[in-house]
Amino acid sequence: MLPGFTQYMDNALTASHDDRLKTAMAYSLDAGGKRLRPLLVLATAVVLGADPASAYPAASAIEFIHTYSLIHDDLPAMDNAQLRRGKLTSHVQFDEPTAILAGDALLTDAFSCAVAGDLPAAVRAENVRILAQAAGSSGMVAGQMMDMEGSHKELTATELATLHRHKTGALLRAAVALGANVGGASPADRMHLDNFASAFGLGFQIKDDIEDVTETAAELGKSNNQDAANAKTTYVSLYGLTGAKEQLHQQYERAQAELNQTSVDVTVLAAIADYLA
Ligand code: GRG
Numbered sequence: 001m002l003p004g005f006t007q008y009m010d011n012a013l014t015a016s017h018d019d020r021l022k023t024a025m026a027y028s029l030d031a032g033g034k035r036l037r038p039l040l041v042l043a044t045a046v047v048l049g050a051d052p053a054s055a056y057p058a059a060s061a062i063e064f065i066h067t068y069s070l071i072h073d074d075l076p077a078m079d080n081a082q083l084r085r086g087k088l089t090s091h092v093q094f095d096e097p098t099a100i101l102a103g104d105a106l107l108t109d110a111f112s113c114a115v116a117g118d119l120p121a122a123v124r125a126e127n128v129r130i131l132a133q134a135a136g137s138s139g140m141v142a143g144q145m146m147d148m149e150g151s152h153k154e155l156t157a158t159e160l161a162t163l164h165r166h167k168t169g170a171l172l173r174a175a176v177a178l179g180a181n182v183g184g185a186s187p188a189d190r191m192h193l194d195n196f197a198s199a200f201g202l203g204f205q206i207k208d209d210i211e212d213v214t215e216t217a218a219e220l221g222k223s224n225n226q227d228a229a230n231a232k233t234t235y236v237s238l239y240g241l242t243g244a245k246e247q248l249h250q251q252y253e254r255a256q257a258e259l260n261q262t263s264v265d266v267t268v269l270a271a272i273a274d275y276l277a
């Protein structure tokens with residue numbers, strides 16, 4: 001998928017002067033992720049009439065940041081995960097210092113990616129702002145902190161929504177905002193696209209919570225295994241499986257409704273939103 005883009009993004013890695021660091025960065029960047037955030041950047045730019053290649057720097061930057069977040073999320077101090085996408089996590093494949101530094105390097109290099117390319121300087125500066133705000137202390141990192149703090153107690157529905165709005169939602173919103181910025185969207189279209197992204201982000205998380213339960217149940221040959229949902233507060237633990245599916249459907253409808261209020265042909269984005277259904 002996205003061959004021209006993937007080649008562009010991989011080339012953006014060639015700057016590292018340390019082979020082990022570069023190998024670790026490439027290992028996680030090319031470990032089989034869905035490229036959902038770059039896809040949202042490119043699709044949003046394209047529906048607005050932009051050349052997709054003009055969005056490659058921003059799309060690479062956001063995938064760098066997403067990859068860093070997963071490497072650090074898997075570390076022993078956080079989720080202590082051994083596997084991601086069916087492969088050994090970075091700190092298991094390499095070692096903990098290498099994983100930390102590969103994440104640090106991907107985060108930092110993301111901003112070099114974001115300012116690259118031929119778009120007007122003001123557009124590139126705005127892309128950097130969008131990424132910094134989404135990834136930092138008022139975005140994804142704040143969400144991760146809430147997750148760490150909340151892992152020992154039951155969260156309310158409002159707290160759970162706030163956590164996910166930051167932890168996963170901020171970067172998905174940023175992806176659409178980057179595409180809207182590259183594509184030169186009108187203020188009204190930016191607003192509807194942003195509302196679309198918020199609904200998509202929340203739906204994405206609810207779907208993940210549902211799949212955690214249904215896939216665990218399927219693996220165990222049971223119809224209603226709740227073990228995965230019991231460890232932390234999730235949409236399934238708060239609303240039950242049926243309630244969570246209703247909430248997912250609501251977000252899907254909201255996402256499509258917002259798209260339909262834009263002034264452009266949103267067929268491609270609507271197809272991506274179908275991922276939720
Ligand atoms: C360590 C600062 C810091 C942040 C980590 C996003 C995140 C914050 C952690 C991910 C934890 C997680 C499993 C969240 C659930 C949502 C989810 C499934 C995220 C993974 O995104 P995908 O599915 O990943 O787009 P791929 O593997 O396709 O790239």
